[in-house]
Amino acid sequence: MIELTDAANKKFLDAFLAQADNQELYQRVLFSPDDTKGIEELNRRFKEFYAEARLIKYISSIIHYTSIELSLRNRKIDKACQPTDEIERLVDGLTCISNEGDREGIQEWKDALSDKRLLEAIQRLTEKEQATLTLLYLRNLKEREVARLLGVTQQAVSKVKKRALLKLRKQLEGGEMHEPVNAAIASAEQR
Template sequence: MDRLAKQFLEEDAANKELYVQGIIFKNDRVLDVLNQKFNDYLFRIKLYSYIRKSIVFAAMDIKTMESEIREKEGLYLNVLDADFEEERINTIADAPMDFIEEIYGDKENIDYREIFADKEVLQAIETLTDRQKQIIHECIIKDKEEEMVAKELGITKQAVNKIKQAALNKLRKEVGGK
């Protein structure tokens, strides 16, 4: 409080004069005026402090909201065009992609360890012929129709079905199922 009183007296020369008249010469009327001016000074200090803190907290809230929005929206592609001082939208070329083909695309060497974690199943798959592995992969893992697999391999649908059933029976036997 001592620091505030010093600042109050230094703020205006009239305040020093009121202080001298009120405190030193014991003038009650001047003391009341001094007291009122000091209370006004304190009110201004508190008001300024309140406004300052409000601005700081509002700025912090805005910064938090902006970072949350930035996290949700990802990268912001718009840039300020130096020539026109306007925002310009940058774009990323979007190449068309067949997601089904991307997911189920043919792989040269199929690693069944990526598909199956059970060692017993992996050992059972290794007992199959290459043709059986190919048909099981196409029909079961890629979920293709037997007719489509038959067309791709140049054999009949019945041959695909026969090879698939033989492979499944062999897998059941190896794993110990019915």
């Protein structure tokens, strides 16, 4: 017969006895302790119930910890991609150009953007950052192609792009505005 040693075992036994057929068998064995076949059947059912419960607990733990791991992985990915993705969508969304065929004749940001704040923010970027964004967004070139045109590596283009987009984000969110590195813009602002 099963002996209860603590509260956890009592809860486990209560779950086992919650099934009507197990309850009936338990009652039968309880009132006729000489019924060896009944005792063997009760023990067999309890062992099956216990094994199934352990399997369910194991699978539940795997699901729980896997979901935590996936959540953490997704947060890392979102955190890594989020800053540039938002600004890229903003740049794409604020352009006056509806399709890529119209984009071919556009060479300057002032012709492409409908948002004055974004245009001013782009003009505050360095010449290198402006050139990189122009090739990527106005001419719709891939980072690889921009790298070849500028004579740098694709990683350098990606780094300049990310830095420029982060600067744009900071400026558009009302963060600290950096003085333009571009001398032509600096002299135009002083006038």
